[in-house]
Amino acid sequence: MINPQALYIHIPFCDSICAYCDFYKMMAKPALKARYIDALCAEIDMHAALFSDLKTVYIGGGTPLAVGKPLFEQLLRKIAACVDVGRLTEYTVEVNPHDIKPEILPLLRFYGITRVNIGVESFNALKLKILGRNHDKQSAVEAIKRLKEAGFANIGVDLIYGVDYRDSFRKVKADLRHAVKLGISHISLYALIIEEKTILKQRLDKGLYRPCPDDREAVIYRKAVRYLERKGFNRYEMSNFAKPGFESRHNCVYWNNENYLGLGAGAAGYLDDVRYTNVRHLETYISAVQSGKNAYGERVELALADKMKEEVILGLRKTEGINIKTFANKYNKDITVVFPVIDELLAKGLLRKEGDNLFIPEDKVFLSNEVLVNFI
Incomplete structure (x- = not known):
């Protein structure tokens, strides 16, 4: 067996549900979150023998810190016990702006987190409302400043363009300008996609939402690429821009088609020519892991x-x-x-x-x- 280069850990909980998101996520009570983290730690133990060649770890969601500090620390403690964190080239945690509270920063530093990716999506109040985000511009700015003051140099932000029919490069440029001014080292810039079973899709079907025209999205993208290049950001993937040396090493494992392990409900992985996705059902996932079994919802062995x-x-x-x-x-x-x-x-x-x-x-x-x- 080829040991994975990267480990992805999925936490499917959120404090609120965004209008555009189709990832596996939910709102849940504390007791269910605790059972899930226990199961996730058990799944980590099950696969610990595969961790010897890990170069990157990425904790994503959902919103990982939606489990609360004690449960999140339980997870970090388990990872530290099973992974040689000192050998990692990158250790990322995905957060929302409201997650970056003063008491969280020492926790991230203590357990060796080297990269924080923030779901900003926009600094524009109207866009945030359309997307169903529960933060504002000020909380995003404060979160970034707190991270920098705590010594984090590798900070990424997600931004979305083409939010609705009124979007324009002028608005997107304002978002990019804020990110650049705040000293961000990595920007993921995504066109909004209206996915099935999302709040925005329901609004679209009812005639309550007008999407951004494709031709305007194309113009926004081309101008955004040129703007970020002038600001010293290299476009190293279709939607990802980084200052030199700050490319996402974890995501490059995906794009280089290398082996990676996905743990948690709904997580995907690629090992020894097999692509799999863990079941997207919490009770089924917990039951499988408690029985010492893989929690596959889908498993496909790839031919050459x-x-x-x-x-x-x-x-x-x-x-x-x-x-x-x-x-x-x-x-x-x-x-x-x-x-x-x-x-x-x-x-x-x-x-x-x-x-x-x-x-x-x-x-x-x-x-x-x-x-x-x-x-x-």
Whole structure:
């Protein structure tokens, strides 16, 4: 078995439900949160033998700190007992602005957290209202300042554009300007996607919400890329921008199609050619773990053809794209023989080749789905 390079831990609890979110999440009473953390710690114990090569740990959700400080510390204590935290190159916790209270900061420092990613989404009051966020601009600013004062240099923020029909680059630029001014080192900039079974989808179906036109989203994206480049941020993946040296090493494991372990209800993983997702049902998850069993809701063993497809689809998300020699060494195949459509995409200008790298040109990134569909 190939030991995973990365560990993702999912905590599905939130203090409120955002209008756009389709991740596995819920609001829950303290007793259920306690049972879940107990089960999660048991699942960590079950897989501890796989942790020897870990380079990154990412605790996400949901909202991890929605479990409260005592339960969150219980989890951090378990991780510290099973993972050599000192050997990690990155240890991330996902937070919301209201989570960054003075009593939380020493906890994060003590247990070796090196990176904090904040779900800001916007500094604009109207956008935050549309998205159903429960913080405001001031709380986001204060959270970032507290983290910096506590010594955290690696701080990322998530921002969303195309929030509704009134969105514009002027508004998005204002969000980006705030993040840059606050000294953020990493920005994830996502176009709003209206997912099924979300509050925004319900509003859309009732005619109570008007989405941002696709052509305007494309303009916003292109201008945002140029703005962030001028501010010293490198676009290293379609939606991710970083100051030099602050790229998300954990997420790069995903895009490089390397092995990673996902623990917790709804968490996904990729181990030894198997992609799996843990069951998205708390009681079923807890019962499985208490019985010493994996809590798979879905498990798919990939054939060689599937692995190569995923290598290309994930790799083309990166600005640098796919290295032809790396592909050949990994699969003992010529990528252009496996995927003859590459020559056609190169001729159309939807792919570009420089040296040994194949990548989507910057002016075609917003049309990336038209490229990637050729490899499905």
